[in-house]
Amino acid sequence: MREKSLKIAISGKGGVGKTTLSSLLCYLYARDGQRVLAVDADPDANLGTALGFPPEMLAKLTPISEERKLIKERTGAEPGTIGAIYSLNPQVEDIPDTYVAEYRGIKLLRMGSITQGGTGCACPENTLLKSLLDHIVLERNEIAILDMEAGLEHFGRGTARGVDAFIVVVEPGRRSIETAQAVVKLANDLGVQNVYAVVNKVHEGQLAELEQEINFLPILGHFPYDPVVVEADFRGKNLFDLSESFVQEAEKIKEKIDSLLR
Numbered sequence: 579m580r581e582k583s584l585k586i587a588i589s590g591k592g593g594v595g596k597t598t599l600s601s602l603l604c605y606l607y608a609r610d611g612q613r614v615l616a617v618d619a620d621p622d623a624n625l626g627t628a629l630g631f632p633p634e635m636l637a638k639l640t641p642i643s644e645e646r647k648l649i650k651e652r653t654g655a656e657p658g659t660i661g662a663i664y665s666l667n668p669q670v671e672d673i674p675d676t677y678v679a680e681y682r683g684i685k686l687l688r689m690g691s692i693t694q695g696g697t698g699c700a701c702p703e704n705t706l707l708k709s710l711l712d713h714i715v716l717e718r719n720e721i722a723i724l725d726m727e728a729g730l731e732h733f734g735r736g737t738a739r740g741v742d743a744f745i746v747v748v749e750p751g752r753r754s755i756e757t758a759q760a761v762v763k764l765a766n767d768l769g770v771q772n773v774y775a776v777v778n779k780v781h782e783g784q785l786a787e788l789e790q791e792i793n794f795l796p797i798l799g800h801f802p803y804d805p806v807v808v809e810a811d812f813r814g815k816n817l818f819d820l821s822e823s824f825v826q827e828a829e830k831i832k833e834k835i836d837s838l839l840r
């Protein structure tokens with residue numbers, strides 16, 4: 579099969595379901611036989627758990643932001659030092675193959691947190707993380723699903739243009755809609771238009787109104803509020819194995835993404 583290159587960034591307000599959607603998409607692309615890199619770029623998230631990685635595997639996987647030896651080796655400076663002289667162009671090409679855990683055909687990379695000030699903070703660890711993000715988006719020939727923090731703060735213009743689809747997860751709630759508006763604004767500032775929404779946690783009767791509220795975004799699909807997701811989370815199991823209806827809806831979303839990009 580021909581290797582496919584596809585970069586999807588998933589954002590939205592905290593707790594809306596970014597990690598849940600990311601994990602479903604990872605499994606669907608892996609099931610197609612594609613090489614999948616799952617990037618946990620949200621310090622609050624635990625994409626590895628949502629993917630059902632064994633806990634002992636996750637325990638051994640240190641976030642890149644905490645790999646002090648690696649940061650020093652690649653940038654030439656101690657992490658946390660501001661004002662030191664260090665490489666602005668560190669070597670990162672091997673990281674998505676080496677500093678990862680692999681389970682059921684999915685490679686998991688934990689970025690860890692970019693320290694205060696986002697990309698504006700000039701310190702060695704941020705430089706390494708930013709170079710790594712650029713490399714994953716612009717140079718790797720695989721499917722990368724990026725589970726991001728709320729917005730798109732980590733993206734520079736060039737990298738943002740390399741992302742095939744930005745998906746904002748929206749739940750019925752004012753703050754979630756406001757975050758979606760903020761993401762669209764940031765995307766416009768970055769010069770990208772390919773932003774889509776996925777609606778999550780809708781209760782009966784809420785969908786039409788919510789769709790109306792977010793009519794500034796094309797909607798790729800919607801998931802209901804369903805205790806099976808909480809159960810999966812609680813048991814550390816992946817939803818892909820537990821819910822046929824969530825898998826079916828995720829499949830429709832995947833097909834829409836694939837057709838948009840064809």
Ligand SMILES: Nc1ncnc2c1ncn2[C@@H]1O[C@H](COP(=O)(O)OP(=O)(O)OP(=O)(O)O)[C@@H](O)[C@H]1O
Pocket residue numbers: 590591592593594595596597598599620622623624778779780801802803804805806807808809811
């Ligand atoms: N459709 C759903 N129905 C019920 N509960 C859900 C649904 N989707 C997600 N949840 C629950 O909401 C919580 C947050 O989900 P998830 O971790 O996917 O969101 P997130 O946006 O990645 O969160 P964070 O910002 O903390 O990383 C979890 O406890 C999850 O089980």
